[in-house]
Amino acid sequence: xxxxxxxVVRARGLTMAYGAVGILHGVDLDVHRGEVLALxxxxxxxxxxxxxxLEGFRRRSGGEVSVLGSxxxxxxxxxxxxIGLVLQSWRxxxxxxxxxxxxxxxxxxxxxxxxxxxxxxxxxxxxxxRQVERLSGGQRRRLDVALGIVxxxxxxxxxxxxxxxxxxxxxxxxxxxxxxxxxxxxxVLLTTHDLVEAERLADRIAMLVGGRIRAHxxxxxxxxxxxxxxxxxxxxxxxxxxxxxxxxxSRLVWELHRDAGGPIAGLEVxxxxxxxxxxxxxxxxxxxxxGTEGNTNSEERAA
Amino acid sequence: xxxxxxxxxGQRRAVRTPWRAGLLRGGIELRHLLRNPKxxxxxxxxxxxxxVVAGLVGDDVPGTRTPMAHLxxxxxxxxxxxxxxxxxxxxxxxxxxxxxxxxRLRATPGxxxxxxxxxxxxxxxxxxATLAVLLALAALLVDGPLPQGPAGWVTLLWVTMLGxxxxxxxGAAIGAVLPNPREALALIMLPAMALLFTSGAxxxxxxxxxxxxxxxxxxxxxxxxxxxxxxxxxxxxRAAEAAGSWELxxxxxxxxxxxxxxxxxxxPLLRRAARRESGSRVAAGIRRAExxxxxxx
Numbered sequence: 111x112x113x114x115x116x117x118v119v120r121a122r123g124l125t126m127a128y129g130a131v132g133i134l135h136g137v138d139l140d141v142h143r144g145e146v147l148a149l150x151x152x153x154x155x156x157x158x159x160x161x162x163x164l165e166g167f168r169r170r171s172g173g174e175v176s177v178l179g180s181x182x183x184x185x186x187x188x189x190x191x192x193i194g195l196v197l198q199s200w201r202x203x204x205x206x207x208x209x210x211x212x213x214x215x216x217x218x219x220x221x222x223x224x225x226x227x228x229x230x231x232x233x234x235x236x237x238x239x240r241q242v243e244r245l246s247g248g249q250r251r252r253l254d255v256a257l258g259i260v261x262x263x264x265x266x267x268x269x270x271x272x273x274x275x276x277x278x279x280x281x282x283x284x285x286x287x288x289x290x291x292x293x294x295x296x297x298v299l300l301t302t303h304d305l306v307e308a309e310r311l312a313d314r315i316a317m318l319v320g321g322r323i324r325a326h327x328x329x330x331x332x333x334x335x336x337x338x339x340x341x342x343x344x345x346x347x348x349x350x351x352x353x354x355x356x357x358x359x360s361r362l363v364w365e366l367h368r369d370a371g372g373p374i375a376g377l378e379v380x381x382x383x384x385x386x387x388x389x390x391x392x393x394x395x396x397x398x399x400x401g402t403e404g405n406t407n408s409e410e411r412a413a
Numbered sequence: 414x415x416x417x418x419x420x421x422x423g424q425r426r427a428v429r430t431p432w433r434a435g436l437l438r439g440g441i442e443l444r445h446l447l448r449n450p451k452x453x454x455x456x457x458x459x460x461x462x463x464x465v466v467a468g469l470v471g472d473d474v475p476g477t478r479t480p481m482a483h484l485x486x487x488x489x490x491x492x493x494x495x496x497x498x499x500x501x502x503x504x505x506x507x508x509x510x511x512x513x514x515x516x517r518l519r520a521t522p523g524x525x526x527x528x529x530x531x532x533x534x535x536x537x538x539x540x541x542a543t544l545a546v547l548l549a550l551a552a553l554l555v556d557g558p559l560p561q562g563p564a565g566w567v568t569l570l571w572v573t574m575l576g577x578x579x580x581x582x583x584g585a586a587i588g589a590v591l592p593n594p595r596e597a598l599a600l601i602m603l604p605a606m607a608l609l610f611t612s613g614a615x616x617x618x619x620x621x622x623x624x625x626x627x628x629x630x631x632x633x634x635x636x637x638x639x640x641x642x643x644x645x646x647x648x649x650x651r652a653a654e655a656a657g658s659w660e661l662x663x664x665x666x667x668x669x670x671x672x673x674x675x676x677x678x679x680x681p682l683l684r685r686a687a688r689r690e691s692g693s694r695v696a697a698g699i700r701r702a703e704x705x706x707x708x709x710x
Contacts (some may be wrong), residue, residue, distance in 0.1 A: 158693045165520070167691035187522035195520045199696035202514035205445045214441060217434045218521050257517070269692055 116179070117142050118265050118297045119164055124173035126159050126321075133159050135321040136173065143264075146291045146298040148312035150305070152392055156321045157301050158269075164299070165195060165267055178265055191219055194263030194296075196254050198270040204243035208234055211242060212256055219261035232256045233282065248279040255283070259290065266290065268300045272307060280307070287311055305384045315384070317391050324391050332391075333382040342366075345376035431523030435530025442535050456539065459496065460547045463489035466615070468555045474617060479650040481616075483558040486551050487645045488614030490544055491638035494573060495608070497540045498580025499587065500601055502532070506588025507597045510686065511702065513695040519687055536581055544573065548645075558645040565644045572640030572664065579633040579668040582675030589679070589686035593698065614638040619655050626655060633671045640664040 119141035126134040134156045141147045151157045162168040163175060166182035166189075175182060180189050203211050209225060216222035229235045232252040237245060245253060251271065258266060268287070272280045288311065290296040302308050308315055309329050316326035325332055340359040344366060346352045356362045359379045366374050446452055466489070467482040474484050509515055518524030551557025560566045591597040609615065611625050612635035618626055629635045642650065643659035651658050 162691045162693065165691075167519075167688075190520065190524075191522040193520070195517075197513070197516070197692040197695070199692060200513040200517060202509065202512040202517055204512070205449070206441070210441065214434070214437060215521060217437055218431070218523055218527070261522070 115143070116176075118145075118178060119147075119299065120174075120176045121160075121164070122174045124160070124163065124175055125171045126156070126163065126168075127171045133321055134170075137318070137321070137323055139316060139323060139326075141265075141297055141299055143297055144291060144295040145313045146287070146300060146311050148300045148302060148308035148315045149318060150302070150308055150315060150388060151318035155318045157318050160318060161267060161269065161299065161301055165193070166190075191261055192264045194258040194261065194266040196251075196258040196266070196268045196271055198273055200254055201250075204241065206242050207238070208240055208242060208245070208253060209238035212253070212260060215257050216260050221262060222260050223262060225260070228256045228260060232286065247274045248276065251275065252279075252283070255286065259296075263296065265297045265299070268298060268302075270302055271300070272302075272304060284310055305388055309384045317388065319392055329384050329387070332384070332387045340382060341380040343376065343378040343380070344374045351376065431526035432530060434523060435527035436534060438527055438531035439534030439538075442531055443538055446535070446539070455501075456543055457546070459489070459493055460543065460550065463493075463547060464550060464555060467551060467557060474650060474653045475619075477650045477653050479646050479653075480556075482555060483646055484617065484642065484650075484653075485615055486547070486555075486557050487642040488612075488638045490547055490645075491576065491612075491634060491641045492609050492614050493543050493547065494540055494576045494637060495580055495634045496605065497536055497543070498577060498584040500584075500598075500605055501539070502536060502581060502584035503588035503591060503601060504594055504597055505532070506585060507591050508594045510588075510690065511593055511695070511698045515687060516690040516692065516695050519690050525687055532585075533581075536577065540573065540577060560644050561647060568640065568644035568661070572637060572644060572668075575665060575668040575672065576633065576637040576640070579637070579671035579675065582672065582679040584675075586675060586678040586682045589682040593702065595702075608632055608634045612638055613655075617653055619653065630667075633668055636664045636667045640668075 117140040119139065121137050121139040124134055124137040124139070125132070137156070137160055139149075139160070149157055149160065159168065163170045164177050164182055166177070166185040169183055177185070178189060178192050180186075182189075185193075206214070209229060212225040212228060216225050226235075226238075229238055232255055234249060234252055234256065237249060242250070242253065251274070255268075255271065258268075271287075272283050275283060284307070287298060287300075291298055291311075298311075300308070300311060312329075314326060314328055315332055317324045317332070339355040339357050341353055341355050342359050342362050343351065343353045347370070354362060359381075363374075363377065363379065366377070463486060467486050470481040470485055472481045473479060474481055506515075515525075515528070518528045521527075548557060548559060552559050560569050587601065588597075591600060608629065611621060611629040612618070612632065613621070613626075613629070614634060618629070618635065621629075639654065639659060640661065642654075643661060643664075654660070
């Protein structure tokens with residue numbers, strides 16, 4: 111993992127409770143500079159609460175949080191200027207025209223991006239003079255992205271950014287996020303339900319289940335940690351389909367070849383997908399949760 | 414504000430002053446208002462109603478030689494100020510809260526400050542422009558009243574400004590607590606109407622039962638109307654006032670008291686509303702709006 115200086119986002123023992131109802135039970139999270147981190151988890155796991163605490167929109171009950179070197183609860187305007195937000199539910203400023211709105215929001219920052227160039231970047235040049243309420247859902251979201259990055263943020267929060275996108279718009283959006291992260295070093299915290307998107311964009315993934323980070327690491331590390339094994343399928347000599355799950359598919363295939371003394375019909379090795387890992391994590395009982403960071407787990411059972 | 418964060422790297426980005434953004438924003442919102450036929454007709458509709466009513470009443474104010482139409486026009490002028498602060502403003506705030514405009518400004522450096530600047534500009538310009546249109550058209554079409562001499566203009570100015578100060582913070586406080594734009598209108602409209610008819614705005618207060626007069630004199634509209642009458646009507650018309658005089662010190666006192674009360678309420682309530690604004694709240698509000706079958710706004 112990146113051994114850079116201080117992480118851009120750092121949470122330790124973050125807790126949140128509304129009255130007697132606990133939402134977060136000690137979240138530990140690091141996001142490093144220039145990294146894209148995807149925060150995954152089922153509804154009600156505390157994703158939104160976590161992100162809103164990091165954005166400075168909610169007061170935590172306990173724990174330590176530092177975002178860009180400040181406690182988000184005490185973030186001032188200079189701190190705000192370094193953060194960009196793209197939320198899923200914005201439908202504001204409907205009467206404004208696209209370019210007018212973007213130009214206006216550029217006025218709040220000392221060194222904003224050029225609005226015209228930004229419209230080009232998100233593919234809304236043709237819609238520059240259109241009223242915001244006349245944009246399609248995908249166009250509206252791309253405008254939200256443009257508004258989120260007009261102040262050249264160092265840290266960008268993306269909340270379910272591609273909900274309602276068609277595949278092409280989604281692809282374009284992914285290229286844009288990759289460009290921001292790789293070329294401009296923007297740190298991105300992404301929450302999504304789209305596991306393919308998470309796998310595609312994220313350097314690391316953190317899974318929040320039941321108010322705790324159940325696991326975090328690269329997708330491969332997560333798969334190991336979750337003990338989601340690879341599946342090997344083949345057709346046995348008697349013609350029956352066979353499948354077996356293993357942590358070491360290479361060895362299994364080699365053994366199969368050795369035993370068969372030749373090619374094997376219908377041989378297929380299926381690596382665990384992020385979805386396998388995710389489902390495994392979400393349904394795993396609580397007690398096995400502690401201390402999973404990419405290290406292999408020995409107590410697993412093949413599904 | 415300028416405490417240094419050791420963990421932060423040197424290039425601390427300066428933020429622009431929110432005044433400039435706020436004035437820009439106010440200008441753009443005014444332009445949108447002018448281009449929006451629905452909202453414009455809302456503002457001008459009141460002017461038309463006032464002119465029609467003024468054209469229809471023929472008598473003099475009892476006991477004076479002042480036309481009743483003048484009293485009605487002064488009363489409507491007061492009601493226009495009242496409406497901008499206590500009806501239009503809360504509705505605007507609730508709508509913008511629900512759509513997420515407030516959240517976006519909260520996420521923007523200096524955004525909330527600029528929002529307040531923009532709304533102040535919008536409210537002042539809307540009020541002054543509507544009053545100017547009302548008085549100008551009334552003078553042209555129905556022989557309406559205009560201030561008598563410089564003193565009258567000065568009174569008109571300070572009563573208008575103090576009237577705004579009495580209702581705008583209060584309206585902001587209401588806008589901060591009301592649940593959503595659909596309920597907001599219903600909740601505010603009824604009391605506003607009741608006050609319009611009990612505050613001596615459209616017919617002399619003295620014709621109403623004393624308990625009603627007393628109740629109405631707690632609220633700012635009665636005093637705004639009285640102050641505007643003193644600016645617009647000849648001095649002889651004060652014979653028809655309940656106290657036999659314009660009671661200008663009392664007008665200033667009551668309106669100031671409402672202004673102070675409004676600010677005391679508005680500051681914490683707006684802070685609380687802005688603090689509570691977050692993505693999940695906006696999402697929940699929009700879901701509710703969709704369920705009730707009315708598009709937000």
